[in-house]
Amino acid sequence: MVPKSDDIEMRLISDIADKGKSDVSSSGSSGTSLSERSYSFESSKVNRPKSVFRKLLDAILSVYKGSEKPSDSPPSFGNNIFRALEEFPRKLSFLLPNKLKILIIVCFSLAWVLTLRSILFPYLSAPPFYKDSESGQSEKIITLSCGHESLFWRGENDACGLNAKKCGSRDTGPLSKSPIAIRCPAFCDYSSRTFASLPVGNQTVKYRSYYIGGGKVEKDPHYLTLPYRADSFPCAAAIHAGLISPEMGGCAFLEFTGPQYYFNSTSGRNTMPESIGFDSFFPESFRFVKHPGTCIRCKDPRILAESINIVFGFLAIYSLDGLTGFWMVCISHFWTVLLSFDPPLLVDPARLDSIPELLSLGFRRFLPLCFMLFAVWKGACNITLTEPTSQVCKAFIWYPLFCVGMLNNVTFDRLPLDRLTPSDIREMPGSMTVCIILLVITITCVIIQAFQLWKAGRIGGCICGYALLIIIISYLSRIPGLEFRLHHYVIGLILIPGTRTKGITAFIFQGLLLGLAVNGVTRWGFSSIEETNLSLLRGDSAGRMAPPSFLGYTASNSSITWYSPLTEENQLYEKTGNGKSAKPRGEDDWFSLLVNDIEVYHGPDLSVNLENLSDTNKQFGELLNASLSETRGSDQDINLYLRVARISAGSHKRSSYTRSALLIYPGGEFHHESKGST
Incomplete structure (x- = not known):
């Protein structure tokens, strides 16, 4: 007869019980209980020392996984004033219907655009002129850039031909008049610096404003300055003499005064350094002169325009949701910087194609910039700027630092640092010190933000991404004949993904990096990250043959x-x-x-x-x-x-x-x- 399943189960239970009793009796005879032996085995297993490799692996895994209890909350404020500022935009948005909010945003944007247009359009489109108080006639004013002007001096070495006949005063054209009225833009105290080596006698001038001789003259009935060598940058010379404001630009009158036999170094005004001295003759010079005329449209409005742009941007980033405020401030600052604050092309109202050419360049860069901003928003900024977030941190931390990066020509560009290439770092005085300081600050900020990513549980993806990026950069930097370049926008795109948190450090770092990235595209475009050695040369690069x-x-x-x-x-x-x-x-x-x-x-x-x-x-x-x-x-x-x-x-x-x-x-x-x- 086949045994039933219930009988089999009962037999198995009985056998196990009998075996347990025998084990207990045997263990009792040896003086050690089963529970004690089991505890002893487990204890020996726990106390077994781990290898160094296993400890290192566990540490790496714990860092990669992030905190066991991820947390990523925006900053909170206990102060009643800050709490009220924090809640005001949310309460206002809750009270207003959606259609009214859309209408308010449209009207706000139109007011923003029209205000900037009313400031910039007259300066950019209408040519400057002056009225002669004696004849009553209106005369044109020549618009110049801050640096070298081929209209006045074609260039160094043999660019002016034998005896410089192609340069200086002309028998015909705008330089045949005396005096010549010029208009200079703002910020020529810095933008007049030369980044190419220019020879002056036995000197080599680089990384400084280029003007030779000159200086202010007091109590002269006609001349305002001593002679400047004719290849000096006119706008830099005018600021050196104190005739034009470095912040607002302005107009001045100069005339060519023929050969001079020496040019003394003279002290400058408007915080400008001493002029360059030259102790021999030169075939042409110019001096700034007095003129009884009234100049129209000479002052550069870029500071006023950017100030208004900052105010409107502050209201947008504080009052609106993160997505809308992000796009509004990025787009507005792009066009304001491109058209006025740091334009990549000189806008000369006397040329009919001047503004269309600048606008064409702007649209050429704007569409790729929008794709870049979309990627940046999806990759990092949406986490920081969308709810839950801090409106106070957005308006008082993220946005001001965004403006600092966006206005790079008056912030970081003033540091003694040119391009991040070994040759430029060696040549520019103080550049190595600035590089070391910036490197230390960057490493410190990276460590701080890495800790925030670990707390939020997002550091694993960043570690993999940056490890792959380091490998790619190492490969790109070894391509023969090419040099890897870290442009403004490249630095921003590399570091912004590491700000994917909601803490206060993300507001600090993200705003600054985004401003630098947008400014880099606005001013220089999407320059290649790999450039040939020849393209990095500046100035006269004709010398590919050995000289005598x-x-x-x-x-x-x-x-x-x-x-x-x-x-x-x-x-x-x-x-x-x-x-x-x-x-x-x-x-x-x-x-x-x-x-x-x-x-x-x-x-x-x-x-x-x-x-x-x-x-x-x-x-x-x-x-x-x-x-x-x-x-x-x-x-x-x-x-x-x-x-x-x-x-x-x-x-x-x-x-x-x-x-x-x-x-x-x-x-x-x-x-x-x-x-x-x-």
């Missing part, structure tokens, strides 16, 4: 001699017995000789006699003799600064110029140029 070298000066025949060595790019050169040659097969290369930064000789010779050159080049001879007459009364020689470049016979491309050699003339003392080129 001076051999010296022969006092007996007043001759300056140089030689041009064989170089890899010109294999037509024939070698002599000692391995050197100055003559190619076929055509000769030509040479360009500069004296005091002006081209005075252009030809095939490897030697120039200064006395013969003075006879053949009449203008140079007159300048040289007049300069000697100015100083011979005190039995002093004059300094001549010499630089030479080679011009390829086949391609007509020229090399860089040598650095300046110094000839003390007519004494004959010669000092060779230092290594390098300009």
Whole structure:
């Protein structure tokens, strides 16, 4: 008979009970109970020491997973005033119907746009002019940028041609009038700095405003300043003389005053540094003059426009929901900065295509910017700015720091820091110190925000994302012939995803980074993160061939001699017995000789006699003799600064110029140029 299932179960239970009794009796005979043995086994299992690898793995996993009890709440305020400010927008939004809220937002936006238009449109579209108090006629004013102006001086080295005939005062055109009225924009105290190396005699000027000589003159019936060398930046010179406000811009009158035989360094006004000194002659100069005219539309309204923009933006970010306020302040600041506060192009109302060209550039950057803002909103800003959030932190922390980043040309750009490339950091004084300070601050902020992400339970995704990003950047930075560039918008896009929390640190870091990102796109566009070494060059980058070298000066025949060595790019050169040659097969290369930064000789010779050159080049001879007459009364020689470049016979491309050699003339003392080129 087959046993029933109930009988089988009863037998199994009985067997287990009998076995338990036998185990208990055996354990009792040994003096240790079953429970004690079980406890001893578990204790030995718990107290077993973990390996270092296991401890490290557990620590990494605990960091990756985040806090066991994730929390991410916006800041709360116990003060009654802050609590009332916090609740006011919510209460107002609850009381108003949706249709009325939409109507209010539309009217608010129209008032915002029309107010800015009424301020900016007259300055941007209507040409400035002045009324002559004597004749009563209206004359045009030339609108200039802060930096180099080719209308006044085409450029350095040989850009102005032999004896600078292509530069300075003209027989025809706007420079033929005297005086010449100019209008300068705001912030030229900083924007007039040169970031390319400009030679001035034996000096190399870089990272400073470019004006030579000049200075204010008191109690003169006609002139307001001493002469400035003609290649000086006019707006920078006007601010240096105290004639134009660095914050508001303005108008001034200048006239060309011909050759000068020295330019002393003079102290500046409006916190401008001393001017650059030059102790030899130059064929052209200009001075600022008095003029009994009334200037119209000279003051730059960008500070007023941006101030009004900030006020409207504050009301938007405080009163509206996070999404609406985010888009309104980003779009408004983009167009305000592009049109007035830091425009990428000079707006000259006298040119009919000036404003359309700037607007076209703005729309070219605006649509990609909107896609970037959409990604930033979805990736980080929606967590910080949407409910539950803090209206007080949005308005008083996030938004002010957004404006600080957005107005980069008057905030971070004023730091002694140019581009984040090794060569620029080495060359700019104070740049290394600023880089170290910013790096320490950035690392500190990253650690603080990483802790907030850990508390919110969101650090795992950030760790994976940034690890992958580091690998990608490491690869990109090793591509031959290219240099990885951290532009403003790149820095913002990299760091903003790490602000995906609701704490007060997210409001601080996110606002600043977003402002920098939008400003970078507004001012410079979506520049490539990988740029060629050639594209990073500034100023005169013509020198792709090796320049000649001076051999010296022969006092007996007043001759300056140089030689041009064989170089890899010109294999037509024939070698002599000692391995050197100055003559190619076929055509000769030509040479360009500069004296005091002006081209005075252009030809095939490897030697120039200064006395013969003075006879053949009449203008140079007159300048040289007049300069000697100015100083011979005190039995002093004059300094001549010499630089030479080679011009390829086949391609007509020229090399860089040598650095300046110094000839003390007519004494004959010669000092060779230092290594390098300009």
